[in-house]
Amino acid sequence: MDRQPKTLFEKIWDAHVVRPESKDTPAVLYIDLHLIHEVTSPQAFTQLRERGLTVRRPDRTLATMDHSTPTTPRNTNGIIPVLDTQAAAQLEQLTRNCKDFGIPLYTLGTENQGIVHVIGPEQGLTQPGMTIVCGDSHTSTHGAFGALAFGIGTSEVAHVLATQCLLQNKPRTCAVRVDGRLQPGVSAKDIILAIIAQNGVGGGTGYVFEYTGEAIRALSMEERMTICNMSIEGGARAGMVAPDDTTFEYVAGRPYAPQGAAWDAAVAHWRTLPTDEDATYDHMITLNASTLTPMITYGTNPGMGMPITDTIPDPMSLSDPSARIALDKALKYMDLRPGERLLGHPVEVVFLGSCTNSRISDLRLAAHMLQGRKVAPGVRMLVVPGSQQVKKQAEAEGLHAIFQAAGAEWREAGCSMCIAMNGDELRPGQYAVSTSNRNFEGRQGKGGRTFLASPLTAVATAINGCVADPRELLMTA
Amino acid sequence: MEPITAFQAKIVALPIENIDTDQVIPASYLKVTDKNGLAEGLFYNWRYNADGSPNPDFVLNRPEAQGAQILIAGHNFGCGSSREHAPWALQGYGFKAVISTYFADIFCNNALKNGLLPIIVDTETYYQLVSLWEEEPGTTIDVDLANQTLTLPDGRQVDFPIDGFAKYCLLNGVDQLGFLQQQEPDIVAYERDHTATYSTIK
Numbered sequence: 250m251d252r253q254p255k256t257l258f259e260k261i262w263d264a265h266v267v268r269p270e271s272k273d274t275p276a277v278l279y280i281d282l283h284l285i286h287e288v289t290s291p292q293a294f295t296q297l298r299e300r301g302l303t304v305r306r307p308d309r310t311l312a313t314m315d316h317s318t319p320t321t322p323r324n325t326n327g328i329i330p331v332l333d334t335q336a337a338a339q340l341e342q343l344t345r346n347c348k349d350f351g352i353p354l355y356t357l358g359t360e361n362q363g364i365v366h367v368i369g370p371e372q373g374l375t376q377p378g379m380t381i382v383c384g385d386s387h388t389s390t391h392g393a394f395g396a397l398a399f400g401i402g403t404s405e406v407a408h409v410l411a412t413q414c415l416l417q418n419k420p421r422t423c424a425v426r427v428d429g430r431l432q433p434g435v436s437a438k439d440i441i442l443a444i445i446a447q448n449g450v451g452g453g454t455g456y457v458f459e460y461t462g463e464a465i466r467a468l469s470m471e472e473r474m475t476i477c478n479m480s481i482e483g484g485a486r487a488g489m490v491a492p493d494d495t496t497f498e499y500v501a502g503r504p505y506a507p508q509g510a511a512w513d514a515a516v517a518h519w520r521t522l523p524t525d526e527d528a529t530y531d532h533m534i535t536l537n538a539s540t541l542t543p544m545i546t547y548g549t550n551p552g553m554g555m556p557i558t559d560t561i562p563d564p565m566s567l568s569d570p571s572a573r574i575a576l577d578k579a580l581k582y583m584d585l586r587p588g589e590r591l592l593g594h595p596v597e598v599v600f601l602g603s604c605t606n607s608r609i610s611d612l613r614l615a616a617h618m619l620q621g622r623k624v625a626p627g628v629r630m631l632v633v634p635g636s637q638q639v640k641k642q643a644e645a646e647g648l649h650a651i652f653q654a655a656g657a658e659w660r661e662a663g664c665s666m667c668i669a670m671n672g673d674e675l676r677p678g679q680y681a682v683s684t685s686n687r688n689f690e691g692r693q694g695k696g697g698r699t700f701l702a703s704p705l706t707a708v709a710t711a712i713n714g715c716v717a718d719p720r721e722l723l724m725t726a
Numbered sequence: 727m728e729p730i731t732a733f734q735a736k737i738v739a740l741p742i743e744n745i746d747t748d749q750v751i752p753a754s755y756l757k758v759t760d761k762n763g764l765a766e767g768l769f770y771n772w773r774y775n776a777d778g779s780p781n782p783d784f785v786l787n788r789p790e791a792q793g794a795q796i797l798i799a800g801h802n803f804g805c806g807s808s809r810e811h812a813p814w815a816l817q818g819y820g821f822k823a824v825i826s827t828y829f830a831d832i833f834c835n836n837a838l839k840n841g842l843l844p845i846i847v848d849t850e851t852y853y854q855l856v857s858l859w860e861e862e863p864g865t866t867i868d869v870d871l872a873n874q875t876l877t878l879p880d881g882r883q884v885d886f887p888i889d890g891f892a893k894y895c896l897l898n899g900v901d902q903l904g905f906l907q908q909q910e911p912d913i914v915a916y917e918r919d920h921t922a923t924y925s926t927i928k
Contacts, residue, residue: 272890450744
């Protein structure tokens with residue numbers, strides 16, 4: 250028997266090795282769940298056709314439409330119209346590929362469609378101990394369940410379609426220990442923005458993060474997903490949280506969750522997954538949640554973030570020339586100056602959505618804060634549920650009515666303004682507070698300027714018409 | 727895939743850290759269903775002004791940068807989105823290699839699968855290469871994959887690391903999907919020994 254103490258990552262990795270790593274070849278790793286979408290899969294299917302290959306495990310593959318899909322309201326026939334002919338062609342191609350290769354597909358506007366990283370957990374497909382991949386870097390989201398989940402390129406999508414396997418070199422492990430407890434008005438999003446601000450967007454390169462500590466254990470599954478989602482923003486391909494009762498309660502009863510005796514057996518197995526007490530990590534970083542404040546980004550990568558009450562740093566304070574050029578270029582793009590505060594900075598748009606923050610708990614929190622209040626004149630607020638199921642649930646709870654009464658737009662499900670390739674985008678020069686994951690130049694529309702923040706900060710900003718600290722609104726509530 | 731061995735090429739430097747794949751190829755170019763036309767979108771928002779005219783200040787628009795096939799860029803090149811359109815666009819434009827102090831993991835994998843060499847050098851060499859571009863634009867360097875060396879114009883050789891299996895595939899034109907397919911007996915055995923209890927996705 251193998252008595253060597255192991256981390257959560259090592260247990261999952263070892264259980265999926267089809268052929269171990271050797272001096273000359275990487276490991277062949279088995280993949281339990283492959284999620285696909287319209288943007289990163291077409292060329293992979295072309296490769297299968299060119300070689301006359303089939304999809305090895307269509308029963309372990311699921312497709313959805315999310316990236317290039319509009320989120321505009323349905324027409325009188327209940328259809329969400331796709332006006333962009335190139336996007337329409339891409340969606341058609343996915344439909345044809347799924348039909349030809351026998352892959353289940355959630356098409357635009359149907360009851361289970363939504364952002365790929367929202368629907369996996371929602372359907373109970375995402376389970377502890379699994380290996381999960383998708384041609385999308387935010388696949389790290391699924392690691393919140395104690396799964397090994399990471400983004401892959403289109404060549405690798407073809408590899409998994411054809412063989413259900415990937416060639417992988419074993420990454421190193423990094424424990425990200427978050428001690429203490431969050432204060433009111435501070436959320437999971439602030440934890441991950443603080444981790445990235447502290448360690449940089451390249452700090453996790455080559456590592457798999459395992460988030461541990463009291464603050465992580467206290468989080469709900471949806472909050473853990475927010476944190477794991479942005480692991481890639483810290484450079485780590487995957488982020489994980491050891492499964493516990495919070496995890497099991499969330500998975501239980503979902504459409505693809507095991508039932509009856511199979512459920513009991515699954516939970517018994519899942520309880521063996523957490524990192525052994527005497528296992529070691531290659532690296533460790535720590536953060537104290539108790540002293541965290543709401544975070545906001547000021548620049549053009551998610552590492553350019555700070556406590557919301559701080560001032561923007563000076564590029565001249567950086568010794569590395571390439572770092573100085575990057576920050577200088579970022580501030581020029583953002584039209585911001587060193588020493589300035591972001592609090593009180595006017596914004597034109599507030600975006601509540603994306604695979605980071607578009608789940609029902611995000612919408613509940615936002616609606617609660619917005620109830621009885623108004624979005625400031627001149628501010629456009631988009632609320633984009635992560636899936637049709639989230640939308641349905643929110644409407645059943647009347648959340649949509651709160652958003653609409655406040656003057657926000659209630660949209661269909663999709664990636665929307667996080668990727669801005671679907672009609673939802675900023676105009677050049679506009680400022681937005683966004684609950685999404687990337688503030689790269691042009692990410693939310695050419696010339697658009699993004700401040701990343703939590704849903705609470707986004708709502709406080711929408712109400713004030715300028716960047717605002719949500720803790721002040723909580724005090725006056 | 728065509729085997730890659732050694733080549734000599736012009737360099738161009740973009741000495742900015744953390745260049746993300748949204749800059750390499752903006753999302754508006756991701757609506758294609760093939761790999762064509764991506765070169766025109768390469769660094770689109772940096773290469774062109776708002777009115778669509780070329781931005782003369784952007785390095786790739788400078789006359790000395792024409793024909794450059796080796797891009798020198800700041801650390802953590804290719805971070806962000808997993809889009810393989812990034813290496814496709816770089817190759818479509820003519821690049822054969824990118825040199826940086828380190829690369830984002832997914833970009834590095836994607837580049838290697840397409841024969842775009844992600845070459846890692848130490849910080850000192852990186853800044854030497856940046857200076858070389860600034861002082862002698864249009865200069866060339868030699869890349870030798872088999873020996874894993876760069877040769878600078880002054881004759882100095884710099885070793886670079888590369889994953890052994892990826893190197894073998896690139897040198898011999900071996901395709902990784904083909905290699906994976908050859909693992910079929912092991913995959914069958916794994917599936918037999920791990921009869922997953924997961925329900926069939928419908």
